[in-house]
Amino acid sequence: MSRFLLAFIFLVSISNANILQDAINKAPAGSILKLPAGIYKGSITINKPITILGTEDGVIIDGEGTGTVITAKGSFITLKNLDIVNSGDRHDSLDAAIKLTDGNQNEISDCVIEDCLFGIDMQMVNNSIIENNKITSKDVDLGLRGDGLRLWYSNDNIVKNNSLIKSRDMVVWYSHGNEIVENFGEYCRYSLHFMYAGKNIIKNNTYQFNSVGIFFMYSQDSIATGNTIKSSLGATGMGIGLKDVSNFTIKNNTMIYCAQGMYIDRSPFEPDANNWIEENKFLYNSVAMQFHSLSIDNVIKNNTILGNIEDLVNDSRGAKTYKNDIVSNYWDNYEGFDRDGDNVGDTSHKVYQYADQLWVYNEDVKFFYGSPVISLLNFLAKLAPFTKPLFIMEDKKPLIGIEG
Numbered sequence: 001m002s003r004f005l006l007a008f009i010f011l012v013s014i015s016n017a018n019i020l021q022d023a024i025n026k027a028p029a030g031s032i033l034k035l036p037a038g039i040y041k042g043s044i045t046i047n048k049p050i051t052i053l054g055t056e057d058g059v060i061i062d063g064e065g066t067g068t069v070i071t072a073k074g075s076f077i078t079l080k081n082l083d084i085v086n087s088g089d090r091h092d093s094l095d096a097a098i099k100l101t102d103g104n105q106n107e108i109s110d111c112v113i114e115d116c117l118f119g120i121d122m123q124m125v126n127n128s129i130i131e132n133n134k135i136t137s138k139d140v141d142l143g144l145r146g147d148g149l150r151l152w153y154s155n156d157n158i159v160k161n162n163s164l165i166k167s168r169d170m171v172v173w174y175s176h177g178n179e180i181v182e183n184f185g186e187y188c189r190y191s192l193h194f195m196y197a198g199k200n201i202i203k204n205n206t207y208q209f210n211s212v213g214i215f216f217m218y219s220q221d222s223i224a225t226g227n228t229i230k231s232s233l234g235a236t237g238m239g240i241g242l243k244d245v246s247n248f249t250i251k252n253n254t255m256i257y258c259a260q261g262m263y264i265d266r267s268p269f270e271p272d273a274n275n276w277i278e279e280n281k282f283l284y285n286s287v288a289m290q291f292h293s294l295s296i297d298n299v300i301k302n303n304t305i306l307g308n309i310e311d312l313v314n315d316s317r318g319a320k321t322y323k324n325d326i327v328s329n330y331w332d333n334y335e336g337f338d339r340d341g342d343n344v345g346d347t348s349h350k351v352y353q354y355a356d357q358l359w360v361y362n363e364d365v366k367f368f369y370g371s372p373v374i375s376l377l378n379f380l381a382k383l384a385p386f387t388k389p390l391f392i393m394e395d396k397k398p399l400i401g402i403e404g
Contacts, residue, residue: 018042020033020035020040020042020044020061021042021044021045024044024045024046024050024052027048027050029048029049029050030049030050030076031050031051032050032051032053033050033051033052033053034053034055035052035053035054035055035059035082036055036056036059037054037056037057037058037059038058038059038060039060039062040059040060040061040062041062041064042062042063042064043063043064043066043067043068043069043070043071044061044069044070044071045070045072046070046071046072046073046074046077047072047073047074048074048077049074049075049076049077050076050077050078051077051078051079051080052078052079052080053078053080053081054080054081054082054083055081057081058083060082060083060084060085061082061083061084061085062085062086063084063085063086063087063088063097063116064086065086065087065088065089066087066088067087067088067090067093067095068087068088068093068094068095068097068098068099068121069084069085069086069087069096069097069098069116070084070097070098070099071099072098072099072100072101072103072106073100073101073102073103074102074103075103075104075105075106076104076105076106077100077103077106077107078106078107078108078109079098079107079108079109079111080107080108080109080110080111081109081110081111082111082112083111083112083113083114084097084098084111084112084113084114084116085097085113085114085115085116086115086116087115087116087117087118088117089117089138090117091117091146094117094118094121094146095116095117095118095146096116096117096119096120096121096146097111097113097116097119097120097135098111098113098119098120098121099121099123100120100121100122100123100125100128101122101123101124101125102123102124102125103124103125103126103128104125104126104127104128105127105128106125106128106129107128107129107130107131108120108128108129108130108131108133109129109130109131109132109133110131110132110133111133111134112133112134113134113136114136115136115138115139116135116136116137116138116146117137117138117145117146118137118146118147118148118150119133119135119136119146119147119149119164119167120133120135120148120149120150121147121150122149122150122151122152122154122157123150123152123153123154124152124153124154125151125154125157126155126156126157127155127156127157128154129157129158129160130149130157130158130159130160130162131158131159131160131161131162132160132161132162133162133163134162134163134165135148135149135162135163135164135167136148136164136165136166136167137166137167139166142168142188142189142211143168143189145166145167145168146167146168147167147168147169147170147171148164148167148168148169148170148185148188149162149170149171150170150171150173151171151172151173151175151178152171152173152174152175153173153174153175154175154178155175155176155177155178156176156177156178157175157178157179158178158179159178159179159180159181159183160179160180160181160182160183161181161182161183162183162184163183163184163185164183164184164186164188164191165184165185165186165187165188166187166188167188168188168189168190169189169190169191169192169193170183170185170188170190170191170192170193171190171193171194171195172193172194172195172197172200173194173196173197174195174196174197175197175200176197176198176199176200177198177199177200178197178200178201179200179201179203180192180200180201180202180203180205181201181202181203181204181205182203182204182205183205183206184205184206184207185206185207185208185210186207186208186209186210187209187210188210188211189210189211189212190210190211190212190215191205191207191210191212191214191229192205192207192213192214192215193212193215193217194214194215194216194217194222195217195218195219196217196218197216197219197222198219198220198221198222199220199221199222200219200222200223201222201223201225202214202222202223202224202225202227203223203224203225203226203227204225204226204227205227205228206227206228206230207227207228207229207230207232208228208229208230208231209230209231209233210232210237211232211233211234211237212232212237212241213227213229213232213238213239213240213241213255213258214227214229214239214240214241215238215240216240216241216242216243216245216248217243217244217245218243218244218245218269219245219248220245220246220247220248220270220273221246221248222245222248222249223248223249223251224240224248224249224250224251224253225249225250225251225252225253226252226253227240227253227254228253228254228256229253229254229255229256229258230254230258231256231257231258232258232259232260234259235259236259237258237259237260238258238259238260238261238263238290239253239255239256239258239260239261239262239285240253240255240261240262240263241260241262241263241264241265242262242263242264242265242267242275243265243266243267244265244266244267244269245267245268245269245275246267246268246269246270246273246274246275247268247270247273247274247275248267248268248275249275249276249278250262250275250276250277250278250280251276251277251278251279251280252278252279253280253281254280254281254283255280255281255282255283255285255288256281256283256284256285257283257284257285258285258286259285259286259287260285260286260287260289260290261282261283261285261287261288261289261308262277262280262282262288262289262290263289263290263292264289264290264291264292264295264298265291265292265293265295266292266293266294266295267295267298268295268297268298273297274297274298274299275298275299276298276299276301277298277299277300278299278300278301278302278303279301279302279303280303280304281303281304281306282303282304282305282308282311283304283306283307283308284306284307284308285308285309286308286309286310287309287310287311287313288305288308288310288311288312289305289311289312289313290312290313290314290315291312291313291314291315291321292315292316293316294316294320295321295324296321296323296324297323297324297325298324298325299324299325300324300325300326300327300329301325301326301327301328301329302328302329302399303329303330304329305329305330305331305332306330306402307332311331311333311351312351312392312393313353313392314353314390314392321392321393322391322392322394324393326393326394326395327395327396327397328344328395328397328398328399329349329395329398329399330398330399330400330401330402331349331395331398334349334398334400336348336349336398338400343399343401344397344398344399344400345397345398345399345400348394348395348396348397348398349394349395349398350391350393350394350395351391351392351393351394352389352390352391352392353389353390353392
C-alpha cells in the first residue's frame with residue numbers, strides 16, 4: 001500500500017500561486033495536487049501530508065524574488081517534477097527554493113531549481129529521499145551564492161543522482177546515517193562538506209571544477225568509495241580532505257588534476273583509531289597526499305600514485321608521517337627492481353624531502369615551487385646532500401605494476 005492515503009485528487013488549472021495556496025489549505029491530508037504546465041506566482045506553505053505533482057514539464061512555481069519559495073513542515077510531503085525559481089536573496093533568512101523541516105519520510109524528486117539563493121534546506125528531516133533534482137544558485141560571485149543542498153540535524157536520508165551546478169556548497173552538518181550516492185557537482189566551492197557527522201556513506205559521486213571536492217571535519221565512522229574528484233581549482237584545491245576525523249574508509253576513489261589529491265590534518269583524531277585509505281588512484285595532481293600536523297595511524301594500502309609532481313608532502317615539522325602504515329602501493333617513481341617477478345619491489349620505497357623543505361615550510365619560497373631552481377637544488381641534494389634530508393615515509397612492499 002502506498003504510504004500516501006489518496007483521499008482526494010485535485011486537478012488544478014490555475015495561473016497564480018494564491019489559488020495554489022488556497023488549494024493546499026483546503027486539501028485534506030494525504031491529497032495529491034496535480035498541476036498542469038503554467039507559472040504559479042508567489043510562495044507557498046505546506047504543513048500537512050500532501051503531494052504536489054507536476055503532470056508535465058513546465059510547471060513553474062515562481063517566488064517572485066522574495067523569501068523562500070516553498071516552506072514545508074512535517075512528514076509524508078512529496079514535491080515532484082516542479083520547476084522552482086526566483087527566491088529572495090537574503091542570507092540571514094536562508095532564502096531557498098525549498099525549506100523542509102521537522103519531518104520524516106518526505107520526498108523531493110525530479111525538480112529543477114534555478115535562480116534560488118539556497119537550493120534545498122533540510123532541518124531535522126529524517127528517512128527522506130532527495131533524488132534526480134537539478135540545482136543552480138543565483139548568478140552572483142561564488143562566495144555570495146547559497147548552498148545547493150543543506151542537511152542540518154537530518155539523519156538516514158537518501159540523496160541520489162542530484163546535480164549541483166554553480167551553487168556554493170553541499171553541506172552535511174550534525175547529520176548521521178545518510179547515503180549520498182551518484183550525485184554530480186560542478187563549479188561550486190565545496191562539492192560536499194561534512195561537519196560533526198557520522199556513519200554516512202558517500203558513493204559513486206562525480207565532482208569537477210570545484211574549489212574543494214569532499215571535505216570531512218570533526219566526523220567519524222563514514223565511508224567514501226567510488227567517487228571521482230577532478231580538477232579541484234585553486235592553490236589549495238583538494239580532492240578529499242580529512243580534518244580531525246577517525247575510523248573513515250576512503251576506498252576506490254579517483255583524485256585527478258587537483259592541487260592536492262588528499263589532505264590529511266590531525267587524522268585519525270581519536271586515540272587508538274585508524275583511517276583506511278585503500279585502492280585509490282592519485283593521478284596527475286600537484287601533490288598526491290599532503291599531511292598537516294600530527295597525522296599517524298592511517299592505513300595507506302594498495303593505492304596508485306601516478307603522474308603527480310609530489311607524491312607525499314609533510315608541511316609540519318615533527319609530524320611523524322612515517323608512523324602511518326604505508327604498504328603495497330604503486331609509486332610511478334620507484335627506482336627498484338622486481339627480480340623474482342612477484343610484482344613487489346625487491347627494496348622498499350622511501351620518500352625524503354630535500355630542498356623541497358624550503359618551500360614546504362616557508363610560504364614566501366612556495367612561489368618558486370616547481371621552478372628550475374628548486375628542481376636543480378633537489379637534484380644536487382640527492383647527489384651530495386648539503387643538509388640532512390627529511391625522512392617522510394617508507395613503503396616496504398611497493399608494487400611494480402598496476403592492475404586494470
